[in-house]
Amino acid sequence: MPKPFSTAIRKETAVLVALINQQQPEYKAHEYLDELAFLAETSGAITLERFTQRLEKPDVTHFVGKGKLSEIQQYVKVHNVDMVIFDDDLSPSQVRNIEQVLKCKVLDRSLLILNIFSIRAKTAQAKSQVELAQYQYILPRLTKMWTHLSKQKGGIGMRGPGEKELETDRRIVRDKIALFNKKLDKLDKQSATRRKSRQKVVRVALVGYTNVGKSTLMRLLSKADVFAEDKLFATVDSTVRKVVINQIPFLLTDTVGFIRKLPHTLIECFKSTLDEIREADVLLHVVDVSHPSFEEQIQIVNKTLAEIGTADKPTIMVFNKVDQLINPKHELNGQDNGEYDYQPPVTLAELEKTYMGQGAEDTIFVSAAKNINMDKLRQAIYDKVADKYFTIYPNYTRTDYSSLYKTS
Secondary structure (H helix, E strand, O other): OOOOOOOOOOOEEEEEEEEEOOOOOHHHHHHHHHHHHHHHHHHOEEEEEEEEEEOOOOEOOOEOOHHHHHHHHHHHHHHOOOEEEEOOOOOHHHHHHHHHHHOOEEEEHHHHHHHHHHHHOOOHHHHHHHHHHHHHHHHHHHHHHHOOOOOOOOOOOOOOHHHHHHHHHHHHHHHHHHHHHHHHHHHHHHHHHHHHOOOOOOEEEEEEEOOOOHHHHHHHHHOOOOOOOOOOOOOOOOEEEEEEEOOEEEEEEEOOOEOOOOOHHHHHHOHHHHHHHHOOOEEEEEEEOOOOOHHHHHHHHHHHHHHOOOOOOOEEEEEEOHHHOOOOOOEEOOEEOOOOOOOOOOOHHHHHOOHHHHHOOOEEEOEOOOOEOHHHHHHHHHHHHHHHHHHHOOOOOOOOOOOOOOEO
16 A cells, blocks of 8 residues: 655755864864754754864865865765755855755855745845845855856857856846845835834843843733744844833833854844844843853854944843753762763852852843743843933932832
8 A cells, every 4th residue: 555645844954064173163163063953953954964174274165175075975975965054154166166066955054044034034124134135145156056058158249148147147136136225225214213203212122142032031021922932033023012110111122133153144134123222222131041152142242232333231131041050060979971960950149149140230140931030130120221211201200119020
Protein backbone atom coordinates (compact mmCIF):
# COMPACT_ATOMS: atom_id res chain seq x y z
CA MET A 1 0.00 0.00 0.00
CA PRO A 2 1.50 3.36 -1.01
CA LYS A 3 2.37 5.85 1.71
CA PRO A 4 -0.10 8.73 2.12
CA PHE A 5 1.03 11.98 0.57
CA SER A 6 1.94 14.63 3.13
CA THR A 7 0.99 18.26 2.52
CA ALA A 8 3.17 19.49 5.38
CA ILE A 9 5.82 22.02 4.40
CA ARG A 10 9.26 20.44 4.55
CA LYS A 11 11.75 22.47 6.54
CA GLU A 12 14.90 23.35 4.67
CA THR A 13 18.21 22.09 6.01
CA ALA A 14 21.29 24.23 6.50
CA VAL A 15 24.94 24.14 7.53
CA LEU A 16 26.67 27.11 9.16
CA VAL A 17 30.14 28.50 8.45
CA ALA A 18 32.30 30.91 10.49
CA LEU A 19 35.93 31.97 10.72
CA ILE A 20 38.20 31.91 13.76
CA ASN A 21 40.78 34.70 13.88
CA GLN A 22 42.26 37.34 16.14
CA GLN A 23 39.17 39.53 15.94
CA GLN A 24 36.88 36.55 16.51
CA PRO A 25 38.49 33.92 18.77
CA GLU A 26 37.21 30.35 18.90
CA TYR A 27 34.82 30.78 21.83
CA LYS A 28 33.31 33.85 20.16
CA ALA A 29 32.95 32.08 16.83
CA HIS A 30 31.02 29.23 18.45
CA GLU A 31 28.87 31.72 20.37
CA TYR A 32 28.08 33.60 17.15
CA LEU A 33 27.24 30.30 15.47
CA ASP A 34 24.79 29.57 18.30
CA GLU A 35 23.07 32.85 17.49
CA LEU A 36 23.22 32.12 13.75
CA ALA A 37 21.58 28.73 14.39
CA PHE A 38 18.84 30.52 16.34
CA LEU A 39 18.40 32.91 13.39
CA ALA A 40 18.14 29.94 11.03
CA GLU A 41 15.58 28.28 13.30
CA THR A 42 13.57 31.50 13.47
CA SER A 43 13.64 31.61 9.67
CA GLY A 44 12.33 28.04 9.51
CA ALA A 45 15.50 26.05 8.74
CA ILE A 46 17.06 23.08 10.52
CA THR A 47 20.80 23.29 11.20
CA LEU A 48 22.60 20.01 10.50
CA GLU A 49 26.27 20.89 10.94
CA ARG A 50 28.69 23.72 11.69
CA PHE A 51 32.05 24.39 10.05
CA THR A 52 34.79 26.69 11.34
CA GLN A 53 38.23 27.51 9.96
CA ARG A 54 41.18 29.36 11.42
CA LEU A 55 41.89 32.04 8.86
CA GLU A 56 43.34 35.48 9.56
CA LYS A 57 41.02 37.09 7.01
CA PRO A 58 38.32 35.80 4.66
CA ASP A 59 39.47 34.32 1.36
CA VAL A 60 38.70 36.79 -1.41
CA THR A 61 37.33 34.09 -3.72
CA HIS A 62 35.49 31.61 -1.51
CA PHE A 63 35.53 33.18 2.01
CA VAL A 64 37.08 29.92 3.32
CA GLY A 65 40.08 27.97 2.02
CA LYS A 66 39.79 25.42 -0.79
CA GLY A 67 40.25 22.48 1.59
CA LYS A 68 37.48 23.64 3.92
CA LEU A 69 35.21 24.41 0.96
CA SER A 70 35.79 20.89 -0.36
CA GLU A 71 34.88 19.48 3.08
CA ILE A 72 31.65 21.52 3.09
CA GLN A 73 30.92 20.40 -0.47
CA GLN A 74 31.19 16.71 0.48
CA TYR A 75 28.87 17.17 3.45
CA VAL A 76 26.32 19.11 1.38
CA LYS A 77 26.32 16.42 -1.30
CA VAL A 78 26.06 13.44 1.07
CA HIS A 79 23.30 14.96 3.24
CA ASN A 80 21.47 16.77 0.42
CA VAL A 81 21.68 20.12 2.27
CA ASP A 82 19.44 22.92 0.98
CA MET A 83 21.55 25.93 1.97
CA VAL A 84 24.86 27.06 3.45
CA ILE A 85 24.76 30.10 5.74
CA PHE A 86 27.86 32.20 6.45
CA ASP A 87 28.11 34.23 9.66
CA ASP A 88 29.58 37.25 7.85
CA ASP A 89 28.57 39.23 4.80
CA LEU A 90 29.69 37.85 1.45
CA SER A 91 30.62 39.86 -1.63
CA PRO A 92 28.63 39.23 -4.84
CA SER A 93 31.60 37.41 -6.38
CA GLN A 94 32.04 35.20 -3.30
CA VAL A 95 28.37 34.18 -3.42
CA ARG A 96 28.67 33.35 -7.13
CA ASN A 97 31.89 31.37 -6.67
CA ILE A 98 30.63 29.41 -3.64
CA GLU A 99 27.33 28.55 -5.35
CA GLN A 100 29.20 27.19 -8.36
CA VAL A 101 31.10 24.80 -6.09
CA LEU A 102 28.40 23.79 -3.60
CA LYS A 103 25.45 23.66 -6.03
CA CYS A 104 23.00 24.90 -3.37
CA LYS A 105 21.67 28.16 -1.94
CA VAL A 106 24.27 30.37 -0.27
CA LEU A 107 23.18 32.96 2.29
CA ASP A 108 25.10 35.38 4.47
CA ARG A 109 24.06 36.75 7.85
CA SER A 110 22.50 39.93 6.43
CA LEU A 111 20.30 38.07 3.94
CA LEU A 112 19.13 35.69 6.68
CA ILE A 113 18.18 38.62 8.95
CA LEU A 114 16.40 40.34 6.05
CA ASN A 115 14.41 37.15 5.46
CA ILE A 116 13.31 37.05 9.13
CA PHE A 117 12.32 40.72 9.00
CA SER A 118 10.23 40.07 5.88
CA ILE A 119 8.39 37.28 7.72
CA ARG A 120 7.83 39.34 10.87
CA ALA A 121 6.81 42.66 9.28
CA LYS A 122 3.06 43.26 9.61
CA THR A 123 2.34 46.96 9.10
CA ALA A 124 2.61 48.77 5.75
CA GLN A 125 5.52 50.82 7.05
CA ALA A 126 7.52 47.84 8.31
CA LYS A 127 6.90 45.90 5.10
CA SER A 128 8.07 48.86 3.01
CA GLN A 129 11.17 49.28 5.19
CA VAL A 130 12.10 45.62 4.79
CA GLU A 131 11.46 45.57 1.03
CA LEU A 132 13.63 48.67 0.60
CA ALA A 133 16.45 47.00 2.53
CA GLN A 134 16.06 43.85 0.41
CA TYR A 135 16.32 45.79 -2.86
CA GLN A 136 19.35 47.69 -1.56
CA TYR A 137 20.93 44.35 -0.70
CA ILE A 138 20.06 42.82 -4.11
CA LEU A 139 21.27 45.69 -6.32
CA PRO A 140 25.06 45.08 -6.15
CA ARG A 141 24.49 41.31 -6.36
CA LEU A 142 22.49 41.20 -9.59
CA THR A 143 25.40 40.01 -11.74
CA LYS A 144 25.10 36.41 -10.56
CA MET A 145 21.45 36.22 -11.61
CA TRP A 146 22.15 36.28 -15.36
CA THR A 147 25.19 34.02 -15.75
CA HIS A 148 23.07 31.50 -17.67
CA LEU A 149 22.54 34.00 -20.51
CA SER A 150 24.96 34.41 -23.37
CA LYS A 151 27.38 37.34 -23.42
CA GLN A 152 29.31 38.59 -26.42
CA LYS A 153 32.44 40.67 -26.65
CA GLY A 154 32.19 44.35 -25.94
CA GLY A 155 31.91 46.99 -28.57
CA ILE A 156 29.21 48.80 -30.52
CA GLY A 157 26.47 46.46 -31.58
CA MET A 158 28.14 43.51 -29.82
CA ARG A 159 26.31 43.57 -26.49
CA GLY A 160 24.68 40.22 -25.72
CA PRO A 161 21.22 39.58 -24.26
CA GLY A 162 22.76 38.90 -20.83
CA GLU A 163 23.91 42.50 -20.56
CA LYS A 164 20.51 43.74 -21.73
CA GLU A 165 18.75 41.65 -19.09
CA LEU A 166 21.16 42.84 -16.40
CA GLU A 167 20.77 46.51 -17.26
CA THR A 168 16.99 46.15 -17.39
CA ASP A 169 16.95 44.41 -14.02
CA ARG A 170 19.19 47.05 -12.44
CA ARG A 171 16.89 49.78 -13.72
CA ILE A 172 13.85 47.99 -12.29
CA VAL A 173 15.53 47.62 -8.88
CA ARG A 174 16.64 51.28 -8.84
CA ASP A 175 13.08 52.32 -9.70
CA LYS A 176 11.78 50.13 -6.86
CA ILE A 177 14.26 51.70 -4.42
CA ALA A 178 13.17 55.19 -5.47
CA LEU A 179 9.51 54.19 -5.13
CA PHE A 180 9.97 52.76 -1.63
CA ASN A 181 12.04 55.78 -0.54
CA LYS A 182 9.21 58.05 -1.68
CA LYS A 183 6.61 55.87 0.06
CA LEU A 184 8.63 55.76 3.29
CA ASP A 185 9.13 59.53 3.25
CA LYS A 186 5.35 59.89 3.25
CA LEU A 187 4.94 57.30 6.02
CA ASP A 188 7.73 58.94 8.05
CA LYS A 189 5.91 62.29 7.85
CA GLN A 190 2.74 60.61 9.09
CA SER A 191 4.70 59.00 11.95
CA ALA A 192 6.29 62.36 12.79
CA THR A 193 2.82 63.95 12.91
CA ARG A 194 1.61 61.23 15.29
CA ARG A 195 4.66 61.70 17.51
CA LYS A 196 4.16 65.49 17.47
CA SER A 197 0.62 65.02 18.77
CA ARG A 198 2.09 63.17 21.76
CA GLN A 199 4.27 66.06 22.92
CA LYS A 200 2.10 66.60 26.00
CA VAL A 201 2.44 62.94 26.96
CA VAL A 202 5.47 61.32 28.61
CA ARG A 203 6.99 58.63 26.38
CA VAL A 204 8.91 55.55 27.51
CA ALA A 205 10.68 53.23 25.05
CA LEU A 206 11.78 49.63 25.56
CA VAL A 207 15.21 49.01 24.04
CA GLY A 208 17.57 46.08 24.14
CA TYR A 209 19.06 43.12 22.34
CA THR A 210 16.69 40.87 20.44
CA ASN A 211 14.88 38.13 22.39
CA VAL A 212 15.52 39.58 25.85
CA GLY A 213 11.83 39.77 26.78
CA LYS A 214 10.83 43.32 25.80
CA SER A 215 7.45 42.31 24.38
CA THR A 216 6.67 40.11 27.39
CA LEU A 217 7.55 43.01 29.67
CA MET A 218 5.36 45.38 27.68
CA ARG A 219 2.44 42.96 27.77
CA LEU A 220 2.74 42.76 31.55
CA LEU A 221 3.06 46.52 32.09
CA SER A 222 0.32 47.54 29.65
CA LYS A 223 -1.99 44.55 30.17
CA ALA A 224 -2.38 44.52 26.39
CA ASP A 225 -2.28 41.65 23.92
CA VAL A 226 1.22 42.20 22.52
CA PHE A 227 2.85 39.47 20.43
CA ALA A 228 5.74 37.78 22.23
CA GLU A 229 7.63 34.64 21.22
CA ASP A 230 10.92 32.94 22.09
CA LYS A 231 12.43 33.74 18.70
CA LEU A 232 14.72 36.43 17.37
CA PHE A 233 13.03 39.58 16.04
CA ALA A 234 9.57 38.57 17.25
CA THR A 235 8.86 42.33 17.16
CA VAL A 236 9.65 44.29 13.99
CA ASP A 237 6.89 46.90 14.10
CA SER A 238 6.87 49.57 16.78
CA THR A 239 4.00 48.97 19.20
CA VAL A 240 2.67 51.83 21.34
CA ARG A 241 0.35 51.34 24.33
CA LYS A 242 -0.98 53.73 26.96
CA VAL A 243 -0.02 52.79 30.52
CA VAL A 244 -1.08 54.38 33.81
CA ILE A 245 0.96 53.89 36.97
CA ASN A 246 -0.29 55.55 40.14
CA GLN A 247 -2.53 57.95 38.20
CA ILE A 248 0.32 59.10 35.95
CA PRO A 249 -0.30 58.24 32.25
CA PHE A 250 2.46 57.65 29.71
CA LEU A 251 3.00 55.95 26.34
CA LEU A 252 5.09 52.77 26.29
CA THR A 253 6.76 51.81 23.00
CA ASP A 254 8.17 48.40 22.12
CA THR A 255 10.92 48.69 19.48
CA VAL A 256 12.81 46.29 17.25
CA GLY A 257 15.66 44.49 19.02
CA PHE A 258 19.31 45.03 18.18
CA ILE A 259 21.74 42.28 17.22
CA ARG A 260 25.40 41.80 16.33
CA LYS A 261 26.27 42.66 12.74
CA LEU A 262 22.82 44.12 12.05
CA PRO A 263 22.73 45.07 8.34
CA HIS A 264 23.37 48.79 7.91
CA THR A 265 20.57 48.98 5.32
CA LEU A 266 18.09 47.84 7.98
CA ILE A 267 19.30 50.47 10.45
CA GLU A 268 18.81 53.14 7.79
CA CYS A 269 15.41 51.83 6.70
CA PHE A 270 14.08 51.56 10.26
CA LYS A 271 14.85 55.19 11.07
CA SER A 272 11.21 55.86 12.00
CA THR A 273 11.45 53.12 14.64
CA LEU A 274 14.69 54.66 15.88
CA ASP A 275 12.92 58.04 16.00
CA GLU A 276 10.60 56.54 18.62
CA ILE A 277 13.73 55.96 20.73
CA ARG A 278 15.18 59.41 19.99
CA GLU A 279 12.01 61.17 21.06
CA ALA A 280 11.37 59.06 24.17
CA ASP A 281 11.70 60.73 27.56
CA VAL A 282 12.79 57.57 29.39
CA LEU A 283 14.45 54.37 28.14
CA LEU A 284 13.99 50.91 29.63
CA HIS A 285 17.12 49.01 28.64
CA VAL A 286 16.07 45.37 28.95
CA VAL A 287 18.82 42.76 29.39
CA ASP A 288 18.60 38.95 29.44
CA VAL A 289 20.75 38.45 32.54
CA SER A 290 20.65 34.67 32.07
CA HIS A 291 22.44 34.89 28.71
CA PRO A 292 26.16 34.04 28.94
CA SER A 293 27.09 37.08 26.81
CA PHE A 294 24.70 39.63 28.29
CA GLU A 295 27.57 42.07 28.94
CA GLU A 296 28.49 42.12 25.26
CA GLN A 297 24.83 42.55 24.37
CA ILE A 298 24.68 45.59 26.67
CA GLN A 299 27.70 47.06 24.87
CA ILE A 300 26.12 46.48 21.45
CA VAL A 301 22.90 48.22 22.51
CA ASN A 302 24.78 51.10 24.17
CA LYS A 303 26.90 51.56 21.03
CA THR A 304 23.78 51.69 18.84
CA LEU A 305 22.10 54.16 21.21
CA ALA A 306 25.21 56.35 21.10
CA GLU A 307 25.19 56.25 17.28
CA ILE A 308 21.62 57.58 17.15
CA GLY A 309 22.31 60.18 19.85
CA THR A 310 20.24 58.79 22.73
CA ALA A 311 22.94 57.61 25.13
CA ASP A 312 22.32 60.48 27.58
CA LYS A 313 18.58 59.86 28.09
CA PRO A 314 17.27 58.86 31.55
CA THR A 315 17.59 55.07 31.53
CA ILE A 316 16.49 52.22 33.76
CA MET A 317 18.53 49.04 33.41
CA VAL A 318 16.10 46.12 33.60
CA PHE A 319 17.87 42.77 34.12
CA ASN A 320 15.20 40.32 33.01
CA LYS A 321 14.85 36.50 33.28
CA VAL A 322 16.31 36.25 36.79
CA ASP A 323 14.27 33.06 37.25
CA GLN A 324 16.64 31.29 34.84
CA LEU A 325 19.82 32.09 36.75
CA ILE A 326 21.82 29.15 38.07
CA ASN A 327 25.25 28.74 39.65
CA PRO A 328 27.28 26.23 37.64
CA LYS A 329 30.28 24.75 39.49
CA HIS A 330 32.86 23.40 37.09
CA GLU A 331 35.15 22.12 39.81
CA LEU A 332 33.94 19.44 42.20
CA ASN A 333 36.26 18.28 44.99
CA GLY A 334 39.02 20.42 43.55
CA GLN A 335 38.92 18.72 40.14
CA ASP A 336 37.30 19.65 36.87
CA ASN A 337 35.53 16.45 35.91
CA GLY A 338 33.25 18.04 33.33
CA GLU A 339 30.16 17.77 35.51
CA TYR A 340 27.95 20.56 36.80
CA ASP A 341 26.52 20.99 40.26
CA TYR A 342 23.42 23.13 39.68
CA GLN A 343 22.45 25.34 42.59
CA PRO A 344 19.02 26.94 43.09
CA PRO A 345 18.58 30.36 41.45
CA VAL A 346 20.30 33.20 43.27
CA THR A 347 18.10 35.55 45.32
CA LEU A 348 17.25 39.12 44.34
CA ALA A 349 19.17 40.39 47.37
CA GLU A 350 22.30 38.56 46.19
CA LEU A 351 21.93 39.95 42.67
CA GLU A 352 21.54 43.50 43.96
CA LYS A 353 24.87 43.17 45.80
CA THR A 354 26.74 42.22 42.61
CA TYR A 355 28.57 44.68 40.36
CA MET A 356 25.44 44.77 38.16
CA GLY A 357 23.29 46.04 40.98
CA GLN A 358 25.93 48.47 42.23
CA GLY A 359 26.96 49.75 38.80
CA ALA A 360 24.05 52.12 38.21
CA GLU A 361 21.52 53.89 40.39
CA ASP A 362 18.49 52.73 38.38
CA THR A 363 18.96 48.97 38.12
CA ILE A 364 16.10 46.52 38.62
CA PHE A 365 16.20 42.70 38.52
CA VAL A 366 12.93 41.16 37.32
CA SER A 367 11.33 38.22 35.59
CA ALA A 368 8.55 39.34 33.27
CA ALA A 369 7.55 35.75 32.53
CA LYS A 370 7.22 34.87 36.24
CA ASN A 371 6.06 38.34 37.40
CA ILE A 372 8.98 38.65 39.83
CA ASN A 373 9.88 42.06 41.32
CA MET A 374 7.56 43.89 38.91
CA ASP A 375 6.28 46.19 41.67
CA LYS A 376 9.76 47.59 42.14
CA LEU A 377 10.08 48.15 38.39
CA ARG A 378 6.74 49.96 38.30
CA GLN A 379 7.91 52.22 41.12
CA ALA A 380 11.17 52.99 39.29
CA ILE A 381 9.25 53.80 36.10
CA TYR A 382 6.81 55.96 38.06
CA ASP A 383 9.66 57.97 39.60
CA LYS A 384 11.21 58.70 36.17
CA VAL A 385 7.90 59.39 34.43
CA ALA A 386 6.61 61.61 37.24
CA ASP A 387 9.69 63.85 36.99
CA LYS A 388 8.87 64.56 33.34
CA TYR A 389 5.10 64.64 33.86
CA PHE A 390 5.20 67.37 36.52
CA THR A 391 7.58 69.38 34.32
CA ILE A 392 4.92 69.34 31.59
CA TYR A 393 2.06 69.93 34.06
CA PRO A 394 3.60 72.02 36.91
CA ASN A 395 0.18 72.95 38.38
CA TYR A 396 -0.64 69.35 39.27
CA THR A 397 0.02 68.39 42.87
CA ARG A 398 2.60 65.68 43.20
CA THR A 399 1.66 62.94 45.66
CA ASP A 400 3.83 60.20 47.08
CA TYR A 401 2.46 56.90 45.75
CA SER A 402 5.48 54.82 46.71
CA SER A 403 3.42 52.24 48.58
CA LEU A 404 0.58 51.73 46.12
CA TYR A 405 1.94 50.26 42.81
CA LYS A 406 -1.48 50.39 41.16
CA THR A 407 -1.70 49.98 37.39
CA SER A 408 -4.53 50.24 34.94
